[in-house]
Amino acid sequence: MKKLLALLTALIMLLSAGAVMAEEKEPVTIRFYNYALSETAKADWWKNTIAAFEAANPWVTVESVTVDYNSMIQTFTNDLGSGLSVDLILGEVSWIPALVEGEFIQQPKDVIDPDFYAGYYDYVLDQMYYKDGVYAVPHYYTNSVVFINKDLVEAAGMDAAAFPDTLDGLKAWIESLDAFYKDSGKVSTIFGLTTAEVPATGSNINAMFTAFGGQLLTDDGKLADLKAEPNATAMAEMLDFYKYLIGNGYTQENLKLKDYRAAFGAGNVVAYVDSSWGYAQIGEVDPKAAEFTVTSFLPTTMGTYGKGESLVESHCFLIGDGLSDGQKEAISLFIQHCTSTENLEGYLNNIGLAFVAHEGLSGCRISPILEGAAKGVSHVRKQTQIGPMVSVQKQLATMVLDYTVNGASMEDAVAGYIAQAEYYIDQ
Amino acid sequence: MPTPFLSKETVIMRSASSSSSRRFPVLRSSRKRQDLLFCLCLLLPAVVLCTAFILIPIIDSVVMSFTNYKLVNLTKNRPGEWNDFANYTRLWKAGKLQSAILITGQFVFWTVSLTFLVSMTLALILNTDPPGARFLRSVMMIPWVIPTVITGLLWAWIYANPYGLVQYLVHLFSGGRITDFGMLNGKGTALWGIILAGLWKQVPLMTLLLLAGMQNVPEDIMEAARIDGADYFTRLIHILIPYMRSVIAVSVSMCIIENFKQYPLFATLTNGGPVGATTTLAVLSYDEAFVNNNYGSGAAVTTVWLLVMIAAVAVFRLIFQRNKGETA
């Protein structure tokens, strides 16, 4: 059945391509800004995918431009200023506000084929909402994934598949593993949570806050009242959990995700929380890491209000403003081409592990490593995007460090956070 | 590396040296006009370049600091909306300016005074011509020629937690009690980590300059004082240092400015963290302008930054001038 479906899809695509050719399309060029081109594996995948697309649609030329994460705003400003168009961008959700504010991008619903657009999972699209609409479509996405070293868990006489389902269960799980590995000098981290003051950590902590039942931002893009329930309890329980982990040495303070990835790959970490595509770096350290890596979702009972929900992170397509009709059609086709099982399956299994965000991909095989986490995959909560998202989230790490390491009281740490977050939001 | 600058003294010395050599023939007015023209032509490229790339941007930035200037102003070339001191008050109310000024001050004070102390010590020793002094004098300069970003990477590795050298040394000297010392991870130690890296990079140049200054100290006066029974430190304070006054003035003010402007070390080592403990004015202005895309606010920080720096250099000069008066 699946194969038949795939065949049918391919046939339809072929036919539509044929129809397009028959009309003798005006040739168009899409300037495609892609931030994934600096990594070889991803760059190769994009090169092949684009070549296949251009072969099927000879009237379209896709011109790839590398854009660096740290200088993307300058890049777009610069290119638009010098008369180059920015037609399509592969970026991150957090880029949306800045790009909307800079009047770079438009809503995909006006560009992408309506039938295809309808196929995106709503709970993923919801995360790309800013101000007045959805400003990006996902290529694929991830929620918070717990990476677990199966060998280390089993060596301690425990079942790696039985990851605890409650916060108390998780603590017991951590403590028994710690008791086993305490004096071995082999394991540096029992349960790793990142607390470095970088953007990736900020969104990771925000997801933990969500898992504890909190909601950082209101739907209209303001800072939620962190002193009202359930936020106050969620915040208190989350901070105490971080203090518990850091204070007991189950996790280190101020480490970045990349540090945990490297250490996990080296076999020094029992478990840690990351995005699904963090596996790429684990595999870089030890190509055979797949043999000992399993995943899970967060416990579904996290404290008083927490249901273990998390936030969506996504690599997504952002569509440039001021396109011609031909370019719109070409971009619609190109996105569909990139978001097809045929093309994406290999990527999701070998290059960047992630979950699919479109019902047309429901037949797509997901990496066996993600099997454990997959069950919690739609367990996510919507979050509105705001302009200063990066700074507002990064300050979460500052708050956690203030409370866990620097000896601030919980009231002071949270009050400090509110002051900082409001500073960035009210500008 | 130190950013070259011209001290006020240099400027004054330049004009002084010129008047001493005013042996030019009495200029006739046509010749003078030609001289003026020729001089103008020679100066033109420098003037154009510096006006376009230094002066105009600075004025522009000061103006921008009084406006609401965001991303869209940049992309659509719209001028910012005048908002008086809103950028300044917003930064001040959030406590960001005060904290950044304080941290910048601490960083500059400690880096400059330690650099001066270490360099002076090293220069004094090398000036006694120990065996291999020539060789030492040239290998000493290696840290200075290493690009700042690489300096940052190098020290990031030395401070790395775990696996870093410093962490291991702390582990060793604490008898194994402290096991995961992260120099850059602690609120109290991070700034010192950067100070140490800055010291490493800046000691060589200052040593070199001080050494050169020591060559100007007349040997016979030092010798006479020694015979008169003045001990080493008396000679140091009453003869050597007064003779080196101008070298010290120039090299220390160079060092002050250099450290006020320091950004790459912060960018590679801490990015302003942890908990804002290394957020200097440089880091704050970069964050406001290029991370939060609030260019007006970023410009406000740099304007304050410039004022603070001018004040610091002025205070240093003032203290120096007064001391000069006393010793003279």
Next chain:
Amino acid sequence: MKSRHHAVALAAKYLVILFLFAFLLFPVYWMLVTSLKTNVESYRIIPSLWPEKVSAGGYQTLFQDGKFLVYYGNNLIVSALAALLICLISIMSGYALSRFHFRWNVLLLATFSFSQMMPVISRLISLYGILRRLGMTDTRLGLVLAISATQVPFSATLMASFFDGIPRDLEEAAWTDGCGRMKTLLRIIMPLVVPGILAVGIYSFLMTWDDYLHAVTLVRSPALWTLSQGLKLTYLGEVSDWQLINSASILGALPMIFVFFFFQKYMVKGLVAGAVKG
């Protein structure tokens, strides 16, 4: 008694030398050693002073992926062009400042010296705007002009101090012989200040090689990235491959070390002339 005192002082002196030079040089050694260790060996709790198994893997990767060499080449081009431009401009303006004493020269110098104190970051936004209007963002030329501007005031005074050392009688003789002003400068005076030109050129080269902020703001195509920019953006991203980072650092630092050792006579003389004697 006195000789014992002397011996203690001597011992203290050598101890201080030893300590300070260890502080200055050991990090460089550590960078070299790490670049020759595999990551697995670097990630040991007890670091080894010399790699058990010397591995040039980091260097190999750098040369194979080619990006590093591109950054290197770019930086070489940018710094060399900037050094040339700075030399040219500072010969002209240095000569003017040394030989002609119009009142506004002092004012000019004071303005420049003041403006140089301004932090680079504050200039970046509008600098970017200016270069965009000139169509020079993301070009080598734009970067060269921008970083040259930052060095010109210092270099010009430095050059002027070299010109000051040349007796004026030479020019007067040349003028009496009917030589023009420009010709006098080029034929008679310039050859005499070659050491000064070298000092300015090498100093400018070293300083512009160190630039990071201008490049990061004004240049965005990876094909044009300079070394510091490329190192920071490529190798300090999401990967902590310390062998690679240290290999890149060694390769990035080596040419500067060579340039310095080769020309140190001029450099030192120039710097001392510029900063000490004024």
